[in-house]
Amino acid sequence: MNNEEENNEHKDDALELNVLKSKLKELEKKFAGLTYKYEVVANNPYNMEYWVDENGKIVYLSPSCERVTGYPKEDFLNAEVTFDSIIFEDDKELWESHTNLAVSANQKPIEIRITRKNGKVLWIEHACKRVIDSENNFRGFRASNRIINREKTTRTELEKLKEKLEQKIKHRTIELIKLNERLLAEVDERKKSEQTAFENEQRYKQLLTYSPNAIIVHTESEILFHNEAAQDGRPSAYYCRHRRSTCTRRSEGKCRES
Numbered sequence: 001m002n003n004e005e006e007n008n009e010h011k012d013d014a015l016e017l018n019v020l021k022s023k024l025k026e027l028e029k030k031f032a033g034l035t036y037k038y039e040v041v042a043n044n045p046y047n048m049e050y051w052v053d054e055n056g057k058i059v060y061l062s063p064s065c066e067r068v069t070g071y072p073k074e075d076f077l078n079a080e081v082t083f084d085s086i087i088f089e090d091d092k093e094l095w096e097s098h099t100n101l102a103v104s105a106n107q108k109p110i111e112i113r114i115t116r117k118n119g120k121v122l123w124i125e126h127a128c129k130r131v132i133d134s135e136n137n138f139r140g141f142r143a144s145n146r147i148i149n150r151e152k153t154t155r156t157e158l159e160k161l162k163e164k165l166e167q168k169i170k171h172r173t174i175e176l177i178k179l180n181e182r183l184l185a186e187v188d189e190r191k192k193s194e195q196t197a198f199e200n201e202q203r204y205k206q207l208l209t210y211s212p213n214a215i216i217v218h219t220e221s222e223i224l225f226h227n228e229a230a231q232d233g234r235p236s237a238y239y240c241r242h243r244r245s246t247c248t249r250r251s252e253g254k255c256r257e258s
Helices: 003-043 065-069 073-077 089-102 149-209 228-232
Strands: 048-052 058-061 110-115 121-132 138-147 214-218 223-226 236-240 245-248
Touching (some): 058 073, 089 110, 089 121, 214 228
Parallel strands (some): 214 236
Antiparallel strands (some): 048 058, 110 121
């Protein structure tokens, strides 16, 4: 190979190297952009986001853990505080049950309380998902903790109002049932009274109609009732409705008290 050919080969190598360098810079620029986007998303979530491996070691923890728990990220990474340690005492049994079951299968989100660094107790919703690698090996949990204090308080108030309303409806229903029973009893009693009155009226009417004495019921101006005996010319007994007394008939259809 002569010098000219060797020089041309070096030029080709240099040109190819420059092309590779240019492509590498483009890839580095794209990677830097992707890295920046990932950091923005990963380091600025509103909720507490984290990933712990199968041994419980924190692989990733978002800075927002301090907004949720009051403890800075470094306290968790240095194991100065653990998430288990800030679970509210009354909710630890639920938390332990959830985490134990989550090893073998994904679980539904749970609502638990935590004690913040300042001692304040907050309600959070904890949701997690098992991390499985390409070889189907368990690699820990990817989890998210969201403050739901306001939602929980509102829901509790709504449940209390609902319970109070149901009690009022129940009480009012009982009152209406009792009122309906009283009305039905009154209607039944009135029917019985009306039936008794009707039967008495029929009984008295029969007594008056078939009495051997002549009976006439009248007002000052007209005769309201007379029985069969009154048509036979027997002595008449008058019942004056205007005086409500018995009278003996006199001439011209007038009457006087007996």
